Amino acid sequence: MDSSPDDLIATLRRKTGPVPFDLAVVLGSGLGAFADHLADPVSFPYGDFPCFPPSAVAGHAGRLVAGTYEGWRVLAFQGRHHLYEGYDARQVTVNVRIAHALGVPRLLLTNACGAVNRTYRAGDFMYIADHLNLLGDNPLRGEAVDPFIDLSHLYRQDLFVPLHDHAQREGISLHRGVLAALPGPSYETPAEIRALALLGADAVSMSTVPEAILGKYLGLEVVGLSFLSNAAAGLGTASLNHQEVLAAGRQGTERFLALLCQLIRLWRQAGNSSASPGGSLPVS
Structure with missing residues (x-):
């Protein structure tokens, strides 16, 4: 695999022009419909470019869509790569490197995950406050230039309160919590979920964290x-499988789109912010 995205x-610059993009969105399992709402879309299948690792994960369209949304130039990555496919953290974050090379200043990461917090329900949403990197890898491993970065305030938090207010008005359950990342591909055991809860995790995923760190x-x-x-293992009666995760994503598409679109509007209204710590906001 040629890892260079040149x-x-x-x-992409030839087909969409030299103007930098405003936002990159990574769309998780079953959540790719947002890309269909971009105006003037131009699609780039991952398979046409060797910088993307091969992937055959169901629920990931495997293409980059460039377009506009309410005045912002947007890159939408329909699908991502995972460590459980045999890749390392540097390989699965090529999407973030592409976004950065195109001048993107903002990165919106989405995923489908399992609820660890017993007060969360399937179909709810969680704004990520922090994470636990339990993947055993880091996209900065081997990075020669100043890899010792501070992750105390990784995720921008000031958008949560207005987004939560909007979600309440729309009848959407939105929490703010800690995401744990495990490598998969097997789902966690009930004992592992109990351990994650003790560590402070509210939800568990097999993605997102490497992209956030590199971003x-x-x-x-x-x-x-x-x-x-x-619900994560041991917290529900149903067996866990990927097809049910995809089906749940499809069922939640309308609410996901409503929340995602409002989040982007709030981000545009707020502009840049150097004050992104969320320590004063409660995790719920």
Whole structure:
């Protein structure tokens, strides 16, 4: 695999123009419909560019869509790569490197995940306050230039309160919590979920955290939004499987789009903010 994204970047600039993009959105399992709402879309299949690792994960369209949304130039990555496919954290974050190379200052990460917090329900959403990196890897491993970055304020937090107010008005359950990342591909055991709860995790995923770390390293504002597709192992009666995660994502598409679109509007209204700590806001 040729890890250089230069060919894709040159092609994208040729087809979409030299103006920098305002936002990159990574769309998780079953959540790719947002890209269909971009105006003047131009699509770039991952398979056409060797910088993207091969992938065959269901629920990930595997393409980059460039377009506009309410005046912002947006890159939408329909699908991502995962460590459980045999890749390392640097390989699965090529999307973030592409966004940075195209001048994107903002990164919105989404995923479908399992609820660890017993007060969360399948179909709810979680604004990511912080994370636990339990992947055993880091996208900055081997990075030669100042890899020792401070992650105390990784995720931008000032958008949560107005987004939560909007969600309440729309009847959408939105929490703010801690995301744990495990490598997969097997789902966690009930004992592992109990351990995660003791560590302070509210939800668990097999993605997102490497992208967030690299985004912070490259100087992007990072916001994370999770769709709780199921209760984690031991917290529900149903067996866990990927098809049910995808089905839950499809069922929650309308609410996800409503929340995602409002989040982008709030981000545009708020503008840049150097004050992104969320320590004073309660995790719920």
